[in-house]
Amino acid sequence: MERVSISDKAIEVIDELRDRFGELMFHQSGGCCDGSSPMCFEKGDFKVGGGDVWMDQVYGCDFFMSKDQFEYWKHTHLTLDVTPGRGSSFSLEIPMGVRFIIRSRLFTMEEMESLKPVMTGEEYLEADAK
Amino acid sequence: METLEKTQKTVERPTFKAQYDHFIGGEWVKPAKGEYFDNISPVDGKAFTKAARGTKEDVDKAIDAAHKAFATWSKTSAAARANVLLKIADVIEENLEMLARVETIDNGKALRECRAADLPLCVDHFRYFAGAIRADESSISEHDEHTVSINLQEPLGVVGQIIPWNFPLLMATWKIAPALAAGCCTVVKPAEQTPTSLMVLMELIQDVVPAGVLNVVTGFGPEAGKPLAQSDRIAKVAFTGETTTGRLIMQYASENLIPVTMELGGKSPNIFMKSVMDKDDEFLDKCIEGAVMFALNQGEVCTCPSRILVHEDIADEFMKRVVERTKAIKMGHPLAEDTMMGAQASNDQFEKILSYLDIGKQEGAEVLCGGAKADLNSGLENGYYIQPTIFKGHNKMRVFQEEIFGPVTSVCTFKTVEEAIEIANDTMYGLGAGLWSRDAHELYQVPRAVKAGRVWVNNYHAYPAHAPFGGYKKSGFGRENHKMMLDHYRQTKNMLISYDKNKLGFF
Missing domain, CATH: 3.40.605.10 (Aldehyde Dehydrogenase; Chain A, domain 1)
Known part of the structure; x- marks a missing residue:
């Protein structure tokens, strides 16, 4: 069972961004203003570490969240979607007039039992280097 | 609405x-x-x-x-x-x-x-x-x-x-x-x-x-x-x-x-001690306004009092009055002088807030008021309006932990001062907090125990140039x-x- 899935509209945006920027990554933000939204960067531009959790790979992009935030999110399934809008932050899609957004639902008990394991950002970096 | x-x-x-x-x-x-x-x-x-x-x-x-x-x-x-x-x-x-x-x-x-x-x-x-x-x-x-x-x-x-x-x-x-x-x-x-x-x-x-x-x-x-x-x-x-x-x-x-x-940013607790309801006077009226402050600036404030912590003995009566006051918020054209709450700043914010209203309900939080977008007409149909919303639930729910940055607050109860402090500090953030009480000891001791850079005591959302503002924790x-x-x-x-x-x- 995957933790993060993706909408068709988000796939189109990722395709377009990947043509321009190459491989991409996501980091779920928390906090003020444009927080609580997923941020899209060129892969490696945002440095993950031991304080992050690698949650899943979605349409070829690694998806991270800070460890303490994940504690409150881990029982929910996320769908990476996109909405028209003028977000701020450094997320790459913003000049396109769209913004990535997360839609959430609760995992069922059966789903909870078949979830893929997560790893820390540090473990991810080691695995990615191999 | x-x-x-x-x-x-x-x-x-x-x-x-x-x-x-x-x-x-x-x-x-x-x-x-x-x-x-x-x-x-x-x-x-x-x-x-x-x-x-x-x-x-x-x-x-x-x-x-x-x-x-x-x-x-x-x-x-x-x-x-x-x-x-x-x-x-x-x-x-x-x-x-x-x-x-x-x-x-x-x-x-x-x-x-x-x-x-x-x-x-x-x-x-x-x-x-x-x-x-x-x-x-x-x-x-x-x-x-x-x-x-x-x-x-x-x-x-x-x-x-x-x-x-x-x-x-x-x-x-x-x-x-x-x-x-x-x-x-x-x-x-x-x-x-x-x-x-x-x-x-x-x-x-x-x-x-x-x-x-x-x-x-x-x-x-x-x-x-x-x-x-x-x-x-x-x-x-x-x-x-x-x-x-x-x-x-x-x-x-x-x-x-x-x-x-x-x-x-933050997820600021607004704490209401039992003594606030000792009397039905102008101070209680101020406390109720203090709880409704979550709607100021459509909730788009990093110190939005987005968690209400209220003593269980007064919770029902206090929240009844808070809900009443919240329902009296007049939404409308932001350029109208009698409008009390305007539009969210952008469409993606609007969509994000709606997604939180959705996950709040899914997690079992009870909607005390609001809970949906506000359908305004007269040329405002395409503006980004959300009803001021109060959820009731517990502090582990996502609506209690994440900054929604909209006119949304979530209420839970506590039994003791110690429990109030524990819930207040059970968050990644530490920007603002509010403490409302008639007890002189609580007025000093609780703010000291809350891990936040700004604790408003018997007031909220004041930003004078003369007072330092900033966060603890994340x-x-x-x-x-x-x-x-x-x-x-x-x-x-x-x-x-x-x-x-x-x-x-x-x-």
Whole structure:
């Protein structure tokens, strides 16, 4: 069972961004203003570490969240979607007039039992280097 | 929530230019790539002007202008710098009504808030720092009869300041006023949702501020904000925003070994002790208003009191009155003088808030009021309006833990003071908090135990220039407001002087 899935509209945006920027990554933000939204960067531009959790790979992009935030999110399934809008932050899609957004639902008990394991950002970096 | 049945009486809409350029080196400068983007008003979802789409070339030009100006501005007397700030304050005051209307169109907030809070606070902050820099003194100490140490504060240099969209003019003021007072020159990047009101202000003060001291470049975060934060020619970055971008900016700053100030949001607890209901008097009335403060600025405040913690013995009766007061909030056209709550700042914010209303319900939180978008008519159908919403649930729910940045609060109960403190601190954040009580001991002890940079005691959402503001934990670090801000834009030059004619005797 995957933790993060993706909408068709988000796939189109990722395709377009990947043509321009190459491989991409996501980091779920928390906090003020444009927080609580997923941020899209060129892969490696945002440095993950031991304080992050690698949650899943979605349409070829690694998806991270800070460890303490994940504690409150881990029982929910996320769908990476996109909405028209003028977000701020450094997320790459913003000049396109769209913004990535997360839609959430609760995992069922059966789903909870078949979830893929997560790893820390540090473990991810080691695995990615191999 | 009430739906408008007939058009509300609104004040006259301000006029805007077709487009606004960057303000660099005291001049209006077209974007290097020649592109502009639409600025959409949250009031009706329609574009009302365009902003320059800045890129690295524009940012570099602004940094050049700031460095050129720094040579003289850093040596300009405190009295002269203070006079510039005082003139800015006077200009804002003289144009307060026009700027308030501009801010409403740009951001979507109700006009009455711009008039009563945003703009008067801008005026006061500029005046405060004009006064602070005049009264500021360095320190000196005599280490022994021959040795004197002088600590002088020197401005950091050219700074980069990235402004959020929730209080576009006020948040710009919070950053610009202390930087200029301290003798720094600045390159400001307003948020792309609200790039216009600061430019309207710049038109008014362009002849007041010496060329290059204050430069404003508009544009998108990845295109204009990022090159500003990454530049190795700035001495500091001040940022208000969210955690991921905050970390990214710190990462860039670490590459250049420069300091940063981070203001990254919160999930502020608003605690109501049992004694608030000991009497049904004006203080209880104030407490109920204090709980409804979550709707101020449509909840788009990093210190939004988005968690209500109320003693279980009074919870039912207290919340009944809070819900009643919340339902009395008049939504409507932000330019109407009787509108109490306006539009969310952008469509993606609107969608994000709706997604939180959805997950809140899925997690089993009870909706005490609101819980959906507000369908307003009379030309506002495409604006971004949300009903003020109160959830009831427990502190582990996502709506209790994540900053929704909308008119949404979540209430839970506690049995003891210790439990109230435990729940209040069970959050990643620590920016604001509120404590309401009639008990003199609680009034001191509870705020001390809450891990937050600002605890309002028997009040909420006051932002005087004279009180330092900033976060604990993942709400960031560094402070804004208060004269201590001067030292966030300065470094210390220590002159260690020997008045002894005799050698040490070592060599």
